[in-house]
Amino acid sequence: MVLVFFAYFALASIVAGVLTVALKHPVHCGLALLALLLHVSGLFILLNAEFLWAVQVIVYAGAILVLYLFVLMLLNLKTDDRYFHSSYLYFLVPAAIGSLYVLALLVRSPFGGAKGDAPTVAVLQEGDTYAVGIKMFSEYLLQFEIVGVFLLGAIIGAIVLAKTPKPIIDKREG
Amino acid sequence: MVPLSAYIAVSTVLFMTGLLGVLIRRNFIIVLMSVEIMLNAANINLVAFSYYLESMAGQLVALFVIAIAAGEAAIGLAIIIVMFRGKISTNVDEMNLLKW
Numbered sequence: 434m435v436l437v438f439f440a441y442f443a444l445a446s447i448v449a450g451v452l453t454v455a456l457k458h459p460v461h462c463g464l465a466l467l468a469l470l471l472h473v474s475g476l477f478i479l480l481n482a483e484f485l486w487a488v489q490v491i492v493y494a495g496a497i498l499v500l501y502l503f504v505l506m507l508l509n510l511k512t513d514d515r516y517f518h519s520s521y522l523y524f525l526v527p528a529a530i531g532s533l534y535v536l537a538l539l540v541r542s543p544f545g546g547a548k549g550d551a552p553t554v555a556v557l558q559e560g561d562t563y564a565v566g567i568k569m570f571s572e573y574l575l576q577f578e579i580v581g582v583f584l585l586g587a588i589i590g591a592i593v594l595a596k597t598p599k600p601i602i603d604k605r606e607g
Numbered sequence: 608m609v610p611l612s613a614y615i616a617v618s619t620v621l622f623m624t625g626l627l628g629v630l631i632r633r634n635f636i637i638v639l640m641s642v643e644i645m646l647n648a649a650n651i652n653l654v655a656f657s658y659y660l661e662s663m664a665g666q667l668v669a670l671f672v673i674a675i676a677a678g679e680a681a682i683g684l685a686i687i688i689v690m691f692r693g694k695i696s697t698n699v700d701e702m703n704l705l706k707w
Binding site for chain 1: 608609611612613614615616617619620621623624625626627628630631632634636637639640641643644647650651654655657658659660661662663664666667669670671673674675676677678679680681682684685686687688689691697
């Protein structure tokens with residue numbers, strides 16, 4: 434059953450990703466990106482990460498994508514006739530070859546490693562949100578605060594950038 | 608039981624799609640969307656390793672990646688608005704002010 438859901442979410446997210454890159458109209462690309470984000474959040478559910486699922490739906494699909502669509506509709510872009518880069522075939526072939534090679538490497542590798550301190554049974558007992566919260570506010574507190582300062586800086590930077598510039602008055606003449 | 612390699616294969620394909628989008632698309636907004644695809648691929652990878660190696664660290668880093676993506680989207684879209692106001696189109700080929 435998990436396999437069926439995994440196959441659906443994986444295939445749908447890949448198709449949505451390809452459509453995001455390949456579609457012509459920017460708004461259609463934004464909607465394909467929305468489909469991608471929702472299906473990736475489905476993959477998070479399969480991996481027992483329901484807190485990240487909620488964050489993905491609320492922050493990514495709810496906030497970031499709405500920001501993108503706002504800007505798209507605000508700017509009223511017209512679609513170009515030639516919307517790919519002029520030399521995209523040069524990139525397409527090496528990218529395809531490279532990803533096939535990495536896929537071939539992935540299928541062969543076992544990915545073992547030392548197990549951490551959060552086995553699935555223990556996480557399922559208290560819930561994923563509890564486990565993430567305990568870890569975040571004990572071990573990762575400094576990183577959490579740094580991200581907070583970063584977001585404040587990003588907000589201030591975005592406001593300063595997008596503000597309507599005042600006309601510069603030459604003070605020497607006045 | 609889905610093997611870890613399957614998740615990593617999905618993440619690889621998504622990352623390559625996003626990289627291709629950054630390289631071949633000419634609209635700046637679509638380029639930013641392709642960056643979001645790449646960040647999502649990285650998140651799948653982090654969460655999959657967090658589940659299979661039974662550690663919480665991957666999910667926390669994925670959370671920080673989402674926060675960084677939010678900041679990146681805000682700054683990038685502000686830059687797009689500034690470019691558009693200056694009568695420069697959002698085509699990446701025509702943004703050559705800083706080109707030497």
